[in-house]
Amino acid sequence: MTGNYLADNTRKRRLTYLLLVVAPLAFIFVSLFLGRYPVSITDVIYILWCKISGNPCSLPDICQTIVWDIRLPRAILGALVGGCLSISGAAFQGIFRNPLVNSGILGVSSGAGFGAALAIILFNAIAPTYIFAFTFGILAVILSYLIARVYNATPTIMLVLGGVIVSSVFSALISLTKYVADPMDQLPAIVFWLMGSLASARYQDIAIAGIPMLIGICGILAIRWRINVMSMGDKEAQSLGINPVINKGIVIACATLATAGAVCVSGIIGWVGLVMPHIGRMLVGNDNRVLIPTSLSLGACFLILVDNLGRMLTGSEIPLGILTALVGGPFFVYLLKRTKGGGW
Amino acid sequence: MALIEARGVSFGYNGIPLFQDINFSIEPGELFCLLGPNGCGKTTLLDCILGHLKPLSGEILLDGSSIIRIRPEQIARQIAYVPQTHEKTFPYRVLDVVLMGRAAYIGMFGRPEEEDLAIAEEALATVGITHLRNRRYTQLSGGEVQLVMVARALAQRTPVIVMDEPTAHLDFKHELVIMEKVVELVREQGLAILMATHFPNHCFYFENSGLVTRVAMMSNMNFLAVGSPSEVLSEENLKHLYKVNTRVVSFPVDSKQELKQIIALSTTDSRHENEQGRRI
Numbered sequence: 001m002t003g004n005y006l007a008d009n010t011r012k013r014r015l016t017y018l019l020l021v022v023a024p025l026a027f028i029f030v031s032l033f034l035g036r037y038p039v040s041i042t043d044v045i046y047i048l049w050c051k052i053s054g055n056p057c058s059l060p061d062i063c064q065t066i067v068w069d070i071r072l073p074r075a076i077l078g079a080l081v082g083g084c085l086s087i088s089g090a091a092f093q094g095i096f097r098n099p100l101v102n103s104g105i106l107g108v109s110s111g112a113g114f115g116a117a118l119a120i121i122l123f124n125a126i127a128p129t130y131i132f133a134f135t136f137g138i139l140a141v142i143l144s145y146l147i148a149r150v151y152n153a154t155p156t157i158m159l160v161l162g163g164v165i166v167s168s169v170f171s172a173l174i175s176l177t178k179y180v181a182d183p184m185d186q187l188p189a190i191v192f193w194l195m196g197s198l199a200s201a202r203y204q205d206i207a208i209a210g211i212p213m214l215i216g217i218c219g220i221l222a223i224r225w226r227i228n229v230m231s232m233g234d235k236e237a238q239s240l241g242i243n244p245v246i247n248k249g250i251v252i253a254c255a256t257l258a259t260a261g262a263v264c265v266s267g268i269i270g271w272v273g274l275v276m277p278h279i280g281r282m283l284v285g286n287d288n289r290v291l292i293p294t295s296l297s298l299g300a301c302f303l304i305l306v307d308n309l310g311r312m313l314t315g316s317e318i319p320l321g322i323l324t325a326l327v328g329g330p331f332f333v334y335l336l337k338r339t340k341g342g343g344w
Numbered sequence: 345m346a347l348i349e350a351r352g353v354s355f356g357y358n359g360i361p362l363f364q365d366i367n368f369s370i371e372p373g374e375l376f377c378l379l380g381p382n383g384c385g386k387t388t389l390l391d392c393i394l395g396h397l398k399p400l401s402g403e404i405l406l407d408g409s410s411i412i413r414i415r416p417e418q419i420a421r422q423i424a425y426v427p428q429t430h431e432k433t434f435p436y437r438v439l440d441v442v443l444m445g446r447a448a449y450i451g452m453f454g455r456p457e458e459e460d461l462a463i464a465e466e467a468l469a470t471v472g473i474t475h476l477r478n479r480r481y482t483q484l485s486g487g488e489v490q491l492v493m494v495a496r497a498l499a500q501r502t503p504v505i506v507m508d509e510p511t512a513h514l515d516f517k518h519e520l521v522i523m524e525k526v527v528e529l530v531r532e533q534g535l536a537i538l539m540a541t542h543f544p545n546h547c548f549y550f551e552n553s554g555l556v557t558r559v560a561m562m563s564n565m566n567f568l569a570v571g572s573p574s575e576v577l578s579e580e581n582l583k584h585l586y587k588v589n590t591r592v593v594s595f596p597v598d599s600k601q602e603l604k605q606i607i608a609l610s611t612t613d614s615r616h617e618n619e620q621g622r623r624i
Contacts, residue, residue, distance in 0.1 A: 097433040099433075225454070228444055231434055232444065233431060238416050240496075241416050241417035241449075242452075286435055287436060
């Protein structure tokens with residue numbers, strides 16, 4: 001496959017990186033004039049220009065609000081969330097040497113789900129939901145890590161096992177909160193939260209949740225070549241000269257920050273963190289130097305696309321968690337057929 | 345000064361000692377073979393030398409300083425490692441695998457530069473697998489993967505390479521391919537190699553090739569004997585070590601060189617042998 005040699009070919013590599021940056025921006029731009037309220041391309045460009053340059057805008061307020069305050073933050077948040085889930089999934093697959101792992105492997109999703117459900121029951125307001133979801137997501141990963149430490153070290157299999165245990169405990173706790181929740185308003189709120197949505201996206205959300213997401217993304221991007229080395233296994237990685245415990249810890253911390261930041265504002269969106277990295281593997285190969293940025297970009301584009309479908313297909317919005325699998329599944333099979341799986 | 349020195353090294357799992365008070369040193373340009381039956385602790389001893397395991401007592405000195413005080417990247421600039429079997433996960437390109445040998449020279453957030461690429465290419469050329477450079481290493485044969493591992497170790501630019509049964513699972517030819525590479529590396533690159541092996545004949549192969557070779561026979565928690573293959577690999581020692589009756593045969597190739605080989609006859613506990621054993 002051509003993509004395999006990207007690392008050697010400077011010109012090709014630059015072009016690829018350019019494409020990886022431009023693609024999500026293009027998706028964000030397109031989603032500004034998609035939706036039930038029609039806004040033409042020229043109007044969108046005009047509104048953007050007015051807002052950025054600070055000039056007064058002659059279009060009706062509703063147009064401006066829809067493009068600038070609803071669609072734009074939603075698309076940006078979609079890009080961030082999709083990118084975070086996908087890049088964390090790719091990083092986890094690398095360090096756990098397991099292509100079946102996803103961004104929720106250490107329990108961050110179920111932890112965050114429980115945190116959100118708990119906050120809905122206790123407060124029934126939005127702000128505590130974010131904080132609880134984020135905190136419990138991080139807590140779940142720390143618990144998984146501590147369970148692995150019981151074994152005196154953090155071998156990969158123990159970490160994954162710890163994650164499975166913590167996930168199932170938090171899943172049970174989610175069920176418990178659903179059971180005790182008020183079935184008229186709290187229970188639907190929990191169920192919808194768990195299915196994932198970007199509908200409530202505002203700039204404040206991006207500003208707050210964006211911090212852990214960006215830290216996580218930058219950390220993984222920076223350490224991405226070492227993920228190659230870590231995927232050789234602890235023993236070989238150490239004999240190649242890197243401390244597996246410290247380096248794995250950094251990757252886990254970054255991926256957890258990114259995922260927890262994403263989950264706390266969007267709810268649980270499955271599938272992206274597992275399959276987007278694989279689509280990346282088919283397109284550009286397995287070298288994490290290229291795969292990690294590719295996963296980031298693919299995840300961002302994919303979630304914007306799915307979110308646009310979700311808000312346009314029917315009169316009411318379809319939750320993201322449902323559509324990611326429904327849209328992504330056939331796309332994955334199509335790519336599998338086209339690329340013959342990229343060497344697996 | 346010795347490249348690696350083990351002083352009174354002991355190790356055991358769960359309080360049961362595996363070996364005790366092991367002493368040896370590895371000098372530049374020599375081939376040191378570890379020989380011993382399954383489960384005698386060869387791999388564990390290598391793990392101690394690589395810094396993966398901490399000895400229960402004694403110490404391992406790398407260029408004169410204790411290995412437990414040396415960081416992984418500094419160890420990896422002194423000792424490279426070729427595993428017995430490499431567990432393949434992702435279908436990386438061969439060149440990308442060899443590039444990983446440069447990890448000890450690249451910072452935590454760095455990526456390989458032009459210079460690292462040149463060193464990796466050179467390692468591929470030294471091992472003679474430049475033609476495999478762009479292949480996915482998961483699609484290579486066992487022998488080819490082992491050559492990739494040797495190239496990766498060379499890319500580490502270390503004075504010592506530790507090999508743990510590098511010819512395990514290889515076919516008749518590829519076993520020889522690896523052995524020839526090892527001889528070439530010691531002879532032409534002046535590397536020291538510490539190698540655990542299951543085949544006593546490997547030691548003779550190295551000696552026959554004219555390399556400075558030492559054998560350590562590992563048994564009963566310590567070294568039974570250490571010395572050149574001709575001194576150590578006697579029929580008596582082999583019987584003691586493996587419980588196998590052997591004949592060491594020797595035949596001249598030309599006026600200067602003679603080839604030595606061990607031929608296994610029978611295990612000492614087989615019935616057939618018991619009769620023979622009594623006769624001997």
